Amino acid sequence: MRTPPRFDRGHTDDLMTFLASSPTPYHAVASAAERLEKAGFRQVSETDAWDGSLGGRYVLRGGAIIAWYVPKGAHPHTAFRIIGAHTDSPNLRVKPRPDSGAHGWRQVAVEIYGGPLMNSWLDRDLGIAGRLSLRDGTSRLVNVDRPLLRVPQLAIHLDRTVSSEGLKLDKQRHLQPVWGLGDDIRDGDLIAFLEEEAGIPAGEVTGWDLMTHSVEPPAYLGRDNELLAGPRMDNLLSVHAGTAALAAVAGSGDDLPHIPVLAAFDHEENGSQSDTGADGPLLGGVLERSVFARGGSYEDRARAFAGTVCLSSDTGHAVHPNYAERHDPTHHPRADAGPLLKVNVNNRYATDGSGRAVFAAACEKAGVPFQTFVSNNSMPCGTTIGPITAARHGIRTVDIGVAILSMHSVRELCGAKDPYLLANALSAFLEG
Structure with a gap:
């Protein structure tokens, strides 16, 4: 066990x-790719022929990235160690006809995502970002990261029931942001603005x-910046x-017993x-092509999987201090107490006893504590890509993560140490 x-x-x-x-997911994969490039990884195209050379590779497709490192001595049947994650988050997304407004307010039409x-x-104060597809078949990322839009709340004087009955929001009527003044609402205004922001010809x-x-x-938040x-x-x-x-593991040497993979x-x-989701063919296709590029057969593919x-x-x-009764009474995950092992016997999470042993071994090797999350029986939990x-690939999968508060809020909260502890546990897992 490490220190x-x-x-x-x-x-x-x-x-x-x-x-x-x-x-956005597109910016997230670009940021991840930039970090991997600095670590010696190189992008490969899905439309090119792949070879079996050693080293780090990655594939980008929209808002997804699959990256892997082939160490020295890897065989066609060498198994993979995969870290799975996702790049998207709930938000407000722009509709196909974005320009709208009423009563002297210019608005952007949005749809609720997730x-x-x-x-x-x-x-x-909201910005706007994403991917612009151009006439020549290419695409360009755009990010207006300054106060541009706002979803204004109705004043309490105009809805006295808020105090007694709580806030009730209609997804269609109440979440359309404003971004200017005027009655002349013309199709194309928002896109023309973004073309100018991105330096794209009109x-x-x-x-x-x-x-x-x-x-x-x-x-950072808190008395000692601990959040x-x-x-x-x-x-x-x-x-x-x-x-x-x-x-980190790609730079530690070529004695890895497995092929480490990141699938976001x-x-x-x-x-x-x-086609970029976990229920699509992307991961399976990349892993199979990696096996075949190293001279493998279908038998090697089956052995590797x-x-x-x-x-x-x-x-x-994390257990919420104001709503502790919503959590399982014997499982109270805490911030900065290490990553979570997530368990659900109805298979909303993929963890079983053998998976727990794999994660426990990785945490022990890394010297990282871990804790277990189980939902309250009266409150069914969400699910993950696990x-x-x-089910899709027939590979043993374990659900883990970091304990947070305010999940799915525009702004979430966790312990400042937990991301570092998670990264250490993941490194130990990839090392095998």
Whole structure:
């Protein structure tokens, strides 16, 4: 067992930079790819022929990234060690006809993505970011990271029932942000504005995938800065930790017994059923091509998959001090007490006893404590990419993560040490 890692605030500082630079899944994979490039990884195209050379490779597809490192001595049947995560977060996404407004207010028409805590988007200064598709078939990322939009809350004087009955929001009527004044609402205004912001000639944008984000940066919080507040920690915290772990083990030498992999998918928050989601063919295709590029057969592929283990890393619930009765009475995960092992016998999480042993061994090797999350029987839990990965690819999968508060809020909260502890556990797992 290693000596327990001494907290390195530099990791959490870098996480804050990663969160701030990743307002969308497209920006998140670009940020992860940049870190992997610095660690010696090189991008490969899915349309090119792959070879079996050693070293780090990664594939980008939309808001997903699959990265892997082939060590010296790897065989076609060498098993994989996979860190699974997702790049998307609940938010407000721009509709195909974005320009709207009424009563002298210019607005942007948005659709609700995933399951956000809708009240957390009220009265926030919002930017807009995403991917612009151009007439020539290329795409460009755009990020207006300054106060541009706002979803104004109705004054209490105009709704006295708020105090007695609580806030009730209609997803269609009450969450459309304002971004200016005027009655002359013309199609194309928002896209023309974004073309100018991105330095793109007028009329070149023919498609877009755009979403809003809070422009308030991540920050340490608390008397001793022991807490971290920030956006999209579900689940960019895991993407960042997985990227750091993969880069670290790739630089530690070529004596790895497995092929370490990072698989960060899009669309987890709405079911994972897309070409970039965990329920799509992306991961299986990449792993198979890696086997075949090293001269492997279908038999080698089957052997490799049979020995593969995936840690599905996603955030989980810390016990809430104001709502402790909502949690299981014997499982109260705490901030900065180490990563969570997430268990559900109805297979909302993929963890079983053998998976627990794998994760326990990794944490012991890293000198990292871990704790267990089980939901209250009266409150069914959410789910992750874990069961999907296990069922689709037939590989042993374990669900883990970091305990947070305010999950699905525009701004979430965790212990400042936990991201570093998670990254250490993930590194030990990838080392085998």
